[in-house]
Amino acid sequence: MIKQITRAVFKSYYKSVEKFIDHPVATQEKIFSYLLEHGRNTLYGAENQFGDILTVSDFQKKVPVTSYEDLRPYLDKIIRDRQQNVLWDSPVKWFAMSSGTTEDKSKYIPVTQESLEHCHYRCGYHMLGLYTNNYPDTEFFLGKTLVLGGSQQINNIGDSTFTGDISAILMKNLPFIAKLARTPEEIALLPDWEEKLKKLSDYAVKEDIRAFLGVPSWMMVLLKKIVEDTGKPLPDLWKNLEVFFHGGVSFGPFREQYEKLIPTKKMRYWETYNASEGFFGVQYSSKSNDMLLLLDNEVFYEFLPAEECDKECSQALTLADVEIGKQYALVISTSGGLWRYKIGDTIEFTSTNPYLFRITGRTKQFINAFGEELIVDNADRALTEACRITGAKVTEYTVAPIYFSDNHGGAHEWLIEFEDKPSDLKQFESVLDENLKKLNSDYEAKRSYNLSLGKPVVRMLEPGDFYKWMKFREKTGGQNKVPKLSNDRKYVESILSVLGIKS
Template structure:
């Protein structure tokens, strides 16, 4: 009976997805009108004449594309001055702390009741509906879900103001019946990372774990710890383990390690795109990891073509104007009070019926020191293929340019931590280089005859080095991520200095 009821509920979740798939543009138009209706009652709406906006072109003309720095003065009015109706017309009780990958200090992203319920939770239901539509035989809901999220803390930004990773905010506000199926809150939200790993490991060893939920890099640390401590393969420990709902970073570099750690033909991996600012995408089917853009989540989407990313007054395109195969930076307006906000992620559509996409990187995570325009998606795919061919396994990596000087020409320096090193490092380097050429014509052109860009320079780090560096920066666990690419040497030099490896 539980199976029948739950599967019927999952089917209803999928039915709601079909509605916006069938009417994508009408759904987005309705969302924009809803957002403007609430925005008119705010300080921000008054300053930008929301009451005179009658069309998308009006909206784009009157409201600038914004960054976090642009919104900071409005956030200060909410946090410090306790002003109401600043960005949204209902109270902001929660702030998601988001350090991203290029900021040293935390950003505080407002989370309203509407964005929590109608974006994050609603899209969680969409995730279940899409997964169950591909796997009607699913039974993960009969056991426990091991959740590895962030931590919560009452922050000094305001009296009784709750802040934390978005995963912590979501978990804190879940219905009681849902909490019963997940890692206990008292463990999952522990602020101390080492203590959390220990307690999660102790809990998970004796539980009927059927699903995993978290960021691939940090979940891998936990699963290895559990496997080593029990001396068992995970399918032996958790006989009903079925699925890993993952997001936050690309799964491509981690897939081999997970398949080795969980050698089970019935194990499934389901990708999500859930950020502090909203829940935007979920894997559409079991045939590929392309994600469906979620359109009924009180988020109005716009897209910046490549040439507009760094302009002072960039020109966006709407959903109806996007083209398959082109790179876009995501711009969002939400019921959390973000207006035409550049989230920093880049995507590429693979279909417009329905709207399917894949994440390709970050607007600030790229290398273009020599005109090569290398993005994270290129790097992840090339790294995965180099590992496949040389039978290596990479734990983490980051790369940055080596600039021209009297000693050498330009190149890319790659800091790589291997779980299993390739037998022939020169072969690994050659394959990595060749794959980057295949994936990126600009990189290939700059590599021609080694004129402006030489062979990759690979520096192998000992296992655990990236973890030590993240711990040194107080950024372990949660949604913190190792930056994959940088157009300067800030991160690479920081790692080498922290590990006392810089010559």
């Protein structure tokens, strides 16, 4: 009876997904009107003449595309001056701390009650609906879900104002019934990473774990610790293990490691796109990793052609105007009080009926030192193929340019931590290079005759080296991620310095 009732509830969640799939543009128009109505009651709305805005075209003419730095003065009014109705017309009690993937300092993203309930939680229901629609036989809800999130801390900026990773905020505010099925809050929200790992491991080995939820890189650290502590393969430890709901970083480089760690065909992997700013996408089908753009989550989407995203005169497109196969920088307006906010991710649509997409990189994570325009998607896909050919498995990586000097020409330096090292490093570098050429015509052109860009230089790191660096930076766990690509050598030099390796 429990199975039947729960499956029926999960399937009912899919009905709301079907509604916006059938009426995508109308759904977004309704969201736009709703956001504008609430925005008119704010300081930001007054300054940007929201009262005179009737159409999306008016909105785009009057309201600038913003970055975090543009919104910071308004956030200061909320945080420091305790003003209300600044960016949204309801109180802000939570701020999601995000280091991003390209900056060191924390960002404080406002989380309102509306964005919490109608974006993050609603899209969580969509995730369950989509997964159950693909797997009607699901039984993961009969056991526990092992959640590896961030930490919560009381903020000293004012009464009843809190900060934490978005995962901590979501867990803190979950309904009681949902908390029963997940990792205990007192463990999941521990700020000390080492203590959290130990207590999660001790907890998990005693439970009927059927699902994981978290970032692949950090979940891998926890699962390896559990295997080490128990000496048992995970399928023997948890005989009903079914699914890993993952997001935060590309799963491609981790897939083989997880399949090795959990060697059973019963295990499923389901991708999500949930950031501090909102919940935007969920894997649509078991046949593909492409994600469905979630359209009824109080987020109004705009799309800047990636090649023009830093130009002031660039024209943002709405959902009806996007094309398959083109790169777009994502711009969002939300019920959290973000207005025409560049989230920093680039996506590519693979379908417009329904609107399916994949994340291709970050607007600030790229390498263009030699005109090669290398993005994270190129790097991930080429790396996956190099691993397949040479039998390697990658734990983490980062890439930076090697600049011209008297001793050598330009190149890309790859710092890679291998779970299994390649059978032939030279072959690995060659396969990596050839696949980057296939995926990126600009890279191929710059590699011609080795005139401006030489072959990739791979430096193999030892297992745990990236963790040492993240721990040194106090960036372990939660939303923190190793930056994949950088247009300068700041991260690479920092890693080598921490590891005591001569650059």
